[in-house]
Every structure is written in structure tokens, then in C-alpha cells.
Amino acid sequence: MSGDWLGSIVSINCGDTLGMYQGRVSAVDQLSQTISLTQPFHNGVKCLVPEVTFRAGDIVELKILELPVDSRRQTNNQFPENTTGMTTDYINGTAKQRPVETSNAQNIPHRSETRSNDSVGTSPQPCSKSYVDKQSEGLNQPKNFRRRHNSWSSSCRYSNQATPKKSGPKNGQLKARDDECFGDDLEEIPDTDFDFEGNLALFDKAAVFEEIDTHERKGGGGTGGGSKSRGTPSDRAPTYRHDENILESEPIVYRRIIVPQPGGKEYCTDSGLVVPSISYSLHKKLLSVAEKHGLSVEKRLEMAGICASQMALTLLGGPNRLNPKNVHQRPTVAFLCGPHIKGAQGISCGRHLANHDVDIILFLPNFVKMLEPVTNELNLFCQTEGKQVSNVKDLPDCPVDLVINCLDCHENAFLRDQPWYRAAVDWANQNRAPVLSIDPPVTDQEQGIRAKWSLELGLPLALGEQAGRVYLCDIGIPQKVFREVGISYHSPFGCKFVIPLHSMLE
Known part of the structure; x- marks a missing residue:
């Protein structure tokens, strides 16, 4: 037996x-x-x-x-x-x-009977099928036969990945369908790749659309056919982007600011609004009328300091540079201030930057008598952790992150002849740090310190190329004050307090 x-x-x-x-x-x-x-x-x-x-x-x-x-x-x-x-x-x-x-x-169950057995829910063990396949294929398959790697028999090598057995005709039908798709009964697998480009060339897109349009015009579409016609471009409903206004509005007026005395140069914002420059005399008159209506020098200094500090924080890197996880790379800013209102604006900006964990070095020469706004701003600055120096030799020898220039004044041009002024200019030019000028004056000759950015207050002056890229900040002048000095004014700032200006070709 x-x-x-x-x-x-x-x-x-x-x-x-x-x-x-x-x-x-x-x-x-x-x-x-x-x-x-x-x-x-x-x-x-x-x-x-x-x-x-x-x-x-x-x-x-x-x-x-x-x-x-x-x-x-x-x-x-x-x-x-x-x-x-x-x-x-x-x-x-x-x-x-x-x-x-x-x-x-x-x-x-034989190899030829596997499909019929699977259809009724009875199938041999996966490993036994793999053995039978290997025995029969070794005798019957040609030498150039290539086994499919995703076949059912090749997955039997991994005995640990057992599939739970299910009973019922539904599972048998799914098993038979899987064998038809993934079975290893193919005698030969083609080695040539499918020609996608050649197959795509057989499809004539223009001819297909022309046939659809012809069908719609003959009655297949439109009101009679019940389907929507493609129509001509003029007949189609207009389409809008996600950032376009679908409601009809009045035409945009880009020239909203009209001044009685043009300064000789015009700028435009990123939105295309035209911002004309004004002369220094009109600018001085505008600030005088605003002060008469309650916009005092102290308020103007505070607004100028806040706007300048906000711009400086952006230039220093913003949240990428100033965050609690980056305390070992605190930026250093050097202020060059003169004994005038422009210098007081720089001192106010330095106080706000010091409150934002920026290392401040303030240069202010010693004077026997200084203006009251300068003294008040200096007293507030001394309450911060900023450092004040009166000698250029005390300024850092290594390059700083930013230099803010407030040395120049619109009226006191004789300050440029002072030794401390020339020493400060030489230090700034040798430090190789980018320079931001706050409310620089209009001069015919080149400034001692060439700025990369310049920040103007209210309305810009006609600055030269030495001023760099011009920015404009809002210092809170009411609209009726502009009207009182003869300026038709509409705010170009939008949602910001500091905006860039681009020079327009004359």
C-alpha cells in the first residue's frame, strides 16, 4: 500500500x-x-x-x-x-x-481546473499552487518566458502575509476575477512600449469640436435640443477670476491727489495711484496748518517713529529674524541723529526698536542747548536698554545690520561743515551697512551718505537718485487740512501705513 x-x-x-x-x-x-x-x-x-x-x-x-x-x-x-x-x-x-x-x-484539482474550483469557493492552498505551477512551468514553458512579478503565485513566498479566508459565492467570484486579471497564465508578455504620442496623434481635437458645433447648430443643441450651445465668444457669459469684482462699479480714477504747486516729480503706488511731489515750502505750510488744528510736534514725532520702526523691522527680517527662538542673532541698528526735529524723529524710532529687542546704538553730538522735542525724546530713550554715544569713535568697528540716517536738516545746511558730521559720514560709508534716511532734505549736491531707502512723511518731496528707493508713511494729517492748503487729497495708503513709491517717467 x-x-x-x-x-x-x-x-x-x-x-x-x-x-x-x-x-x-x-x-x-x-x-x-x-x-x-x-x-x-x-x-x-x-x-x-x-x-x-x-x-x-x-x-x-x-x-x-x-x-x-x-x-x-x-x-x-x-x-x-x-x-x-x-x-x-x-x-x-x-x-x-x-x-x-x-x-x-x-x-x-488540476492546473486547468483551478478557475472552476475558485468559482464555487474552493481553492487549493496558495503554497501548493505555487509548487504545482513551478513543476508544470519547468516542463512546459519556453525558455524566454517571463513571470509576472505581481502574479498570485509569486506572492506565496511570504507565508507570514496570510489572507483571511472567506466563504461564499461572492468571494469565489472575486477570486475568479482576480485570477483573470493577475493570473500567471499568460504565455507571453509583449516587450514593446505603448506609443502614447502616436495614439494621441490619431485624435483630432479641432475636428471633434467642429463636429459638436455643427451638431448643435443643426438642432442637436440650443433651445430645441435641450442642451446648452457653445455659442460664439461674444454670446458667452463673461467669466471672472477669483479676485475680480463681479459687480459693476465706476471707472477707477488713478489721479486722486492734485496739488497747487507741483514739486517737479511724480510717483505712483503699487496699485497705480499717482502721488505727486510737493515743494518744501508747501510741505512746511502743510505741517504748520496741521499743528494749528491739534497735530502737535510730539504727535507727529510719535507717528514718524512708529512708521519708521515698522519699516526698519521689515528690513531687518521681520518674524524670521525677530522671534524668541533666535535670541542669539539680535540685530544691531546704528542711529546717526542731529540736534533738530529730524534727529528727534530718529530718536523716537530708536526707542520703538529698542522695545522690540533690537540692539540700538544712538549717536548724538553734545550741544549746550538743544530743542525741547529732542530733549524729551532723548529722556524717553534713556529709559530703554539702548546705548547712546556722542563720539564717532565709540561707534562699532564691525558692520551693523542697518544704519538710520537723521543727520540732515532742511534748513540748517551749515551742519555739514561740522567735524562731527563729516566723521559720522565717513563712519557710515566705511561700515558698508544699508542706510535708511528718514525725511531727507532736497539738495542739489550729493548727500554725504548715500541711502538705499528713504522714508517721506505725508507727501513726498522731489528727491534725487541719491535717496534710493522712496517710501511714504502716513503721519495722521486729516483730509480737511490738505484741503485748507489747497490740496485735493484722497489717501493712497489703503490698509497700510507705509507704502512704496515708484518714480514715473516724465
């Missing part, structure tokens, strides 16, 4: 420790209770040894996957359809026989 099972393909379950083995039976010894498999597979992977022998005590379950040809014929002759055969289970070393239903059609 033991010789009848030689050549059978079996699956042996040796428990969790040894795992699953599949192979062809080469020897059965009833005395020593052993069975040998040739060309064995362990958990779906081919073993390195040509033959493996098992004892009955190591076998938990034994399944016969395929009988030899002679034994299959004898079995078909011995057992009629829908009769009961026997299968052997080795449990704890003891051989037991149990009945199993057999039939001529479904007793032993």
Missing part, C-alpha cells in the same frame, strides 16, 4: 515551529513511520536540499494535493461519483483516517 502513494504531491503541516512543506513523495517507511519528499518547498520557498524526511510525530496534518497517474485511474475505477474516500491525518504521532467527499470532477 505504501508504494501506491509514491509520486504523489502532498502538503505536510508540521506546526508553527517547522512550518509547511510541499513536495513529491519519494519514499514511505511504515516500520519507522517516516515519509520522504523530493524537491521540497518550505513555506513556499524551494529548499536547498534535494530530499527531506519527516517522522510521524512531527506531522500535524497531511494533505494529498495530486495523485500519480496510475493511482488516479485506480481511484476513479474504485470509487463511483459522490462516494466517500479516506484521508490520513497525523495528530500527535498517531495516524487517523477520516472520510472525505470525492468525485471524478473535483477529487484532485
